[in-house]
Each structure stands twice: as structure tokens, then as C-alpha cells.
Amino acid sequence: xxxxxxxxxxxxxxxxxxxxxxxxxxxxxxxxxxxxxxxxxxxxxxxxxxxxxxxxxxxxxxxxxxxxxxxxxxxxxxxxxxxxxxxxxxxxxxxxxxxxxxxxxxxxxxxxx
Amino acid sequence: xxxxxxxxxxxxxxxxxxxxxxxxxxxxxxxxxxxxxxxxxxxxxxxxxxxxxxxxxxxxxxxxxxxxxxxxxxxxxxxxxxxxxxxxxxxxxxxxxxxxxxxxxxxxxxxxx
Numbered sequence: 001x002x003x004x005x006x007x008x009x010x011x012x013x014x015x016x017x018x019x020x021x022x023x024x025x026x027x028x029x030x031x032x033x034x035x036x037x038x039x040x041x042x043x044x045x046x047x048x049x050x051x052x053x054x055x056x057x058x059x060x061x062x063x064x065x066x067x068x069x070x071x072x073x074x075x076x077x078x079x080x081x082x083x084x085x086x087x088x089x090x091x092x093x094x095x096x097x098x099x100x101x102x103x104x105x106x107x108x109x110x111x112x113x
Numbered sequence: 114x115x116x117x118x119x120x121x122x123x124x125x126x127x128x129x130x131x132x133x134x135x136x137x138x139x140x141x142x143x144x145x146x147x148x149x150x151x152x153x154x155x156x157x158x159x160x161x162x163x164x165x166x167x168x169x170x171x172x173x174x175x176x177x178x179x180x181x182x183x184x185x186x187x188x189x190x191x192x193x194x195x196x197x198x199x200x201x202x203x204x205x206x207x208x209x210x211x212x213x214x215x216x217x218x219x220x221x222x223x224x225x226x
Contacts, residue, residue: 034215043117043203043217044156089156099146099207099215100169103156 003027004092006104015113019077023090023104026071030092034101035064035075038087047088048075080111115140117206117218125224131192134221138185138206144168145187146215147179150201159202162187163209194225 005024013019021035031052036044050057050064050073057064063076077084087108091101118137126132138145146169147159158171162181179189185206191198201222205215 036217041220041222043119043205043219046214046216049214091156098163098168099144099161099205099209100158100171101146101148101156101205101215102158103148105155 004104010108019080021075031095119218136204142206144209
């Protein structure tokens, strides 16, 4: 039962353009969502999070949008840079389950110069 | 502030042996979560420790166990290793009060032969 899904295994974007990474979830009980970036042989790096009571959170070039009715979230990166090339994971959790995160399968982003 | 550290970074073990992995969280963080990453299953939650108590547990067999010390450092142990235990083992730490930010270590790459 995959509660968090990233349906696009890969995405290619031109430098300077917008990257949009998508994530769907099935469990309406999730209280918060996070995005992580991962390079090979390294641990995931926290990027940005959003509470289920919000619909948008922004941090520099990164914005996360949450659509609860559609059970969908997206990460926008503007403008995209070659250094953004990595695997991006979305994750979800519940306040009463502490540090347990459910991860999507990841989307590999390639930003071309 | 120092990040999450994990030791060792790489391990090679033989089937049937046991292994202990160590994680030192960010100073002040009281929660440590452990995850297993494999190509087929992605990132899967193993368990979480908070104030030396296991607070949440994932769907892994009893061969996987852990503990947390009074300084919040955590260890996980895998007994009777199987080939399928070959994976990247990641720990993440957080304050333990809000989980909107979990920070990962670099991981321990375990290879079982």
C-alpha cells in the first residue's frame, strides 16, 4: 500500500526555467509534508515542509503547494539551476506518529545548462 | 552546529552475522528515526526513538532492533543477516516536538555477502 506516490521517475528542465515536481498521497490523516533532495551516496537533505493547515510555503527559490482536496502536493523550483540536479523525495507524516515519515519513490531532476 | 553523523560509513558482512550501526543526532535533538533505503523498496521507516524509548515501529522483522542512550545517540542492530538486508541505512534526527524538519545523516552502506 503505497501511501505517497511520485509518478514521474524523472524530469528534465532547462536552466533558468521552472521545475515542478509532483506528489500524490492517499491518507487524508497526514499532518505535514516535506521535500528532500538527495545526491548519490549521501543522506537526503531537507528542503522545505508544509503543514496540512496551509496551502503554500515558500523559501527562496523553493515553493511547496498543497491541495488537500486532490491529495496532491508539488514543489516548484524557480529558477532552476544545474546544481539542483538530484533525486527529490516527498514525504508525509502524522503528528501522533512522531518521527515516522512515509516517502515517495523519488523523482530524478536533471537541469540542463 | 554539527550535523547528524553515522558510523561506520561502509560495512561488508556475511550472511548469518550481526551488525551494529551508530547514529549521533544534532545537538539538542531528542528524536532519532532509522530508515532503510533499497532500490526496489525506496526509503522505509524502521523505528523511532525518543528519550531512550521506542516510540514508533515500522514493518520490519524482529531481527532489526535499536536503542537510544541518555545523550540521544542511537544504535541499530541487525541479527542473522540476510542478503536482502543489503541497503543504505539512514538515521534522521529532530527535536521530537515538531517533525516538520527531520535531518538525515550520510547513511551506512551495508553489503551482505
